[in-house]
Amino acid sequence: MTKKINAVQFGLGPIGQLCAKTILQKHSGRINLVGAVDIDPSKVGKDIGELVGVGSTGIIVENNIKSIVKKHKVNLVFHTTTSFMEDVKEQIIDLIKLKLNVVSSTEELFFPWFRNRQIAEEIDLLAKKFKVRVLGTGVNPGFVMDVLPSVLTQVCTEVKKIRVERVVNASKRRLPLQLKIGAGLKVGDFKAKKATGKFGHIGLVESLQFLAYILNIQLDEIKEELNPIVTKRNLKTEYLTIQKGRVAGIHHTAIGFKNGQDVITLDLKMYVGDHKDYDAVYIDGEPPIKMKVLNGIFGDVATVGSLINSAYLIFNAKPGLITMADIGLPHGFLRQRQ
Amino acid sequence: MTKKINAVQFGLGPIGQLCAKTILQKHSGRINLVGAVDIDPSKVGKDIGELVGVGSTGIIVENNIKSIVKKHKVNLVFHTTTSFMEDVKEQIIDLIKLKLNVVSSTEELFFPWFRNRQIAEEIDLLAKKFKVRVLGTGVNPGFVMDVLPSVLTQVCTEVKKIRVERVVNASKRRLPLQLKIGAGLKVGDFKAKKATGKFGHIGLVESLQFLAYILNIQLDEIKEELNPIVTKRNLKTEYLTIQKGRVAGIHHTAIGFKNGQDVITLDLKMYVGDHKDYDAVYIDGEPPIKMKVLNGIFGDVATVGSLINSAYLIFNAKPGLITMADIGLPHGFLRQRQ
Secondary structure, eight states, X not given: OXXXXXXXXXOOSHHHHHHHHHHHHHSTTTEEEEEEEOXXXXXXXXXXXXXXXXXXXXXXXXSOSXXXXXXXXXXXXXXXXXXXXXXHHHHHHHHHHTTOEEXXXXXXXXXXXXXXXXXXXXXXXXXXXXXXXXXXXXXXXXXXXXXXXHHHGGGOSEEEEEEEEEEEEGXXXXXXXXXXXXTTOOHHHHHHHHHTTOOSOTTHHHHHHHHHHHTTOOOSEEEEEEEEEEOXXXXXXXXXXXXXXXXXXXXXXXXXXXXXXXXXXXXXXXXXXXXXXXXXEEEEEXXXXXXXXXXXXXXXXXXXXXXXXXXXXXXXXXXXXXXXXXXXXXXXXXXXXX | OOSOEEEEEEOOSHHHHHHHHHHHHHSTTTEEEEEEEOOOTTTTTSBHHHHHXXXXXXXXXXXXXXXXXHHSXXXXXXXXXXXXXXXXXXXXXXXXXTTOEEEEOOGGGSSTTTTTHHHHHHHHHHHHHTTOEEEEOSSTTTTXXXXXXXXXXXXXXXXXXXXXXXXXXXXXXXHHHHHHTTTTOOHHHHHHHHHTTOOSOTTXXXXXXXXXXXXXXXXXXXXXXXXXXXXXXXXXXXXXXXOTTSEEEEEEEEEEEETTEEEEEEEEEEESSXXXXXXXXXXXXXXXXXXXXXXXXXXHHHHHHHHHHHHHHGGGSOSEEEOTXXXXXXXXXXXXXX
8 A cells, every 4th residue: 555556447347347336436545547448349438437337437438558548647457358368468468568567357367377387477577677567366266265275274283185165156146157157058068168178267277276386385286177067957047047957057176186185176166056155165284274254255346356455465566477475465445434 | 485494492381382393293394493492490401302292302492592592593483482562572672682583472462563562663673673573473363363354355345344253162272271261260350360451362452453454444442341251050171160150261352443433343252161163254345254264273273383384484574573464475384295
């Protein structure tokens, strides 16, 4: 909180819109939103406040950030476009060259040194050159399956194994999320989608690799599995009707091995049904720890929470491609009631 | 984990002994224990390994650290003596002057700028002068009622109130702990002890002040209450028999207010009985969060975990009197299985 933040919202999908709305409604005293960018012609030219439903702000959505940077002193971008490093690489490089710090919801950016090492190193070098920080964060990856379990081990004199479970009931979530988890698909279509390699929860292996890094273990092997959860009865959401035998969602796991032992297990279920959400961390260690977040952590709001709260903290870190391990103790803010 | 740690265990009460034992058994590859200090004549002259039950080490307990520092290159001290700043002040000043970094279980040292501002500033200045770090940590204060709730707010776009509960069943804990919470006392004697101001859980207000600091709120007022939990039936532990109507333990609360609103509540119960241990954090915010650690976090081991794991991280911080907000993302280590 040492710096006044002048920010641009880059990408106005559901998360980007919620981020802009939250900044305007709840963080305007600390974050000065000076611009918003999207390539969607139906959004460009509109007032960002009107677009997100908080009334006129005078900030007009543009289709390119360069004109905003010419008019305003910007030092940070909330980057919320897509999940994959290859797709965001050029965007992020452009932002760095404009000397902008970047806080991004791109899942693969959370810990990209394994699956996207070359791009990661390129971004890191460039960020150092232009003296800005680039951080990937959110709720998952960014919190429930990586940062939170890391912090829970603070009190352990020994950690033998760690298991993290996240169960999300997608029934009341937005349509894009229901589609993202394959809800309503035939099992065969699920398999075809899975074969593209761009389906399922993005970032699970990145969470695993962050945990291995922070807990200081060299994994020998990672096994990732993505399976459909098939419904045994007809299901209905606001948007979809899912027949018995069709896909209700995903069961996605990533397991890290050391000397033949499964030392880190991440187990994620996101599906439509009537089950309860929860997050859980089980540490087999001294002392053993069983932590549960009852009713889970609601994803969209929490992703925006991570983005905004991390923005305050990234100036603690040295320039470069940084992680949630580099910004100090993560935290939010208590509202100052008047 | 950038530095090789050459450590001395300073203070060999239950926590100090467990700390030395844990270092020798589980962290000897990373922490080189070169000495141990206590003033108790029954411990001085003994082999520390034999004292803590892990066999001979050749490290003999001394009654003064100066002779150890002359013989060995020491850069860190695990300081586990007493709870109060006034009592440890001279010890810590001596350690600083020997150019030793200090990780301490002294509860009041966790966040001493309010109740012990003058001593805190003196220690801070001196630590800066001698270029060492002084940190107070443990399980409580140091984790369950301060660090953990802080981290949980990372995903909140807004925090209105926060409530932390810790319930400890003292039945199976060591005798000093049972006595510390007044188990077996008559209610009148409890009140007399309370009047000394040195009874109850030490560090609760320090946890509250850390939380207020990290969540960036200026509290107007703090209300602290300490009451006996009186047993309605006869209780028996390994060490004590507690008659009906006598004190089974403490109910200790600290509440922080802002504009007449209770914004942070810490509620601690430690007593003998047949209840279950748990820790819980309730965040009234967006999203709301209900976190529970089932069966709680076992205090003694967890305090040692915090001490040892923080020792690896304090070199991340600049010299001075530091807090758990200054050492990066707190975490432990996964055991490297062979």
